[in-house]
Amino acid sequence: MSTATHERAGVGRRVRLSFWDSARVASVGLRTRPLRATLSALGIAIGTAAIVGVLGLSSSSQAGLLAEIDRLGTNLLKAEAGRTFGGQTANLPIEAPARVSHIPNAEQVGHAGLIKDAKVYRSPMVPQANTGALQIRAVSLNLPSVLTIGVDRGSWLNAGTSEGPVAVLGSVAAQRLGIDRVHPGLRIWAGGQWFHIAGILKPATLAPEIDASVLIGYEAAGKYLGHVGVSRGEATHGPPTTLYVRAATDHVEEVQAALARTANPQAANEVNVSQPSDALTARAAAEGAFNSLFLGLGAVALVVGAVGVANIMIISVLERRSEIGLRRALGATKGQIRMQFLGEALLLAALGGVAGVGAGALATAVYAAGKGWAVVVPAEAWAGGIAAALLIGAVSGLLPALRAARMSPTAALRSV
């Protein structure tokens, strides 16, 4: 119906409420029953918070991992003894580290030799079966610098201690043994022998196998645990099982290509070469993928919130029949009544959505700060959260709004 038609009918011009008048009218329910409005918005707030929190946390942890990868560098290569064709665990040749260090652009070479079948206990009194899945590794003294592992407590092995019954614990190994500080006289029972503890390492992100190991010097391994080998006809310390190579940043691929055949020219196929940062990169990608369970829960909470808002709106329309009648008497059109109640549902949902986005972002910030990650709340998370809340408000407010508009003004006025 055009304005001109109204004027011809002599009833004045069609009126559209201003934005502020509409907002004021839509907030009547909120102002008269704030507790009820808050509770009905709560469901939507929880749903939005869950969605924003899940997206924010996964993005933040991804950012954290990427930062970690950046810090650790992607130029570390790992060459591991695989299995022989016969299926037995292979060793690397004792000369492998020396040979690999001659590869052009291989800047640092560290290595570790797994001592097979050696078990670790806090003391000889611990039952045999409680190994804690810990391993003993003989390691080169430069290992922490190659792997960029810091020392958490005590000190790292040195030329002297690497010959004696002295061990340094990986972070997981220390935790499993229940050791959180280092003091003189602290010992563990490893491979049927007492070892003094010199220190505890920080977590080794690029080499998780080091974390769960008790680390000793090659000399000590040979002397106390029988980890010995033969090189050029002479008895010497035992063979390494893993090489860790830092390549020059721009030459990682060349070093990687040469690594297997240099480490074990006789059986290059028994050597597995990998780039540990690949695993982290893959993990970062996986962290970025949405946690579908929690997203699903968030969606369920949103739907429940929608039902809550619809429920409240229907009750509100019934309770406010006289207000609807009065407004119709004051000249409100059906459309204006419809907009009032639709607006009220949208307002409730928007408040819930904004509160939910705030709560989700806050949870992300607190958790990320605790983990030392950058706080990342992706735009699609908060914008999507508010958009979802508004959509839900519109859907849940539609039916009550239509009912309010359809209500006959006289019926509305009678029902007091």
Place this chain on the structure above:
Amino acid sequence: MKRSAYSPERKLALASSQDKVLELEEVTKVYGEQPPVPALRGVSFTVRRGELTAIVGPSGSGKSTLLHVMGTLERPSGGTVRIDGVDVAGLTDTELSLLRAHRIGFVFQQFFLAEYATVVENVADGLLYTGADLSERRARAEEALRRVGLAHRAGFRPPKLSGGERQRVAIARALIGRPAIVLADEPTGNLDSVTGASIVELLHELHADGATIIVVTHDAELAAALPRQIRMLDGQVVYDSAATRRQDAVGQHEEGGVG
């Protein structure tokens, strides 16, 4: 009966070519279909600008239905209703809403005030659906409150007011747009007799000021205090104190041809 013949509103009203603000011709209203319940059975009368009229009758006499039909909240089943010269039969629901916003003011027995809003906001809401902006609404609300003698209560909220004061607020809200007609439904119904009398006095003052007011009530005493009485029984007008004037009105209408 007080009359201030010199008030500007009154002069304007007398000068207006459209002297008849409400015309009902053979208006019927039937509810339901099986069986049909007739609420109005051919009601005809005319209200002129500036009149203060009581429509009185026992419950079930059809006076509430008549109020709703006069207020365009309900369409008649038959007959013609003209408000301020506009035949409501041809109007859409939206147009009827506009008509109510601009030409009709309502006063209800239960006041229907918003408790969360101040008195002046409640009164200003009487213009909400007319397109007037906020500052104009506020200014006219203050003026309307002065007219009902409640200017000093503008910032109060309704729960702080007495029943009589609340009804004055509702009357101010009905008056704010200077409507062609004010329809008051049992305006003293929720008030004690003293307060009710003060409301009746206010209606007289507003009438003297030129307002056209129709009071619908079952209270014969209240009706007797007003200049004109129309008595309803079983959906029909059984008595109209201005019956002769009504005859004139019908005669004039036949010459005029309004619409």
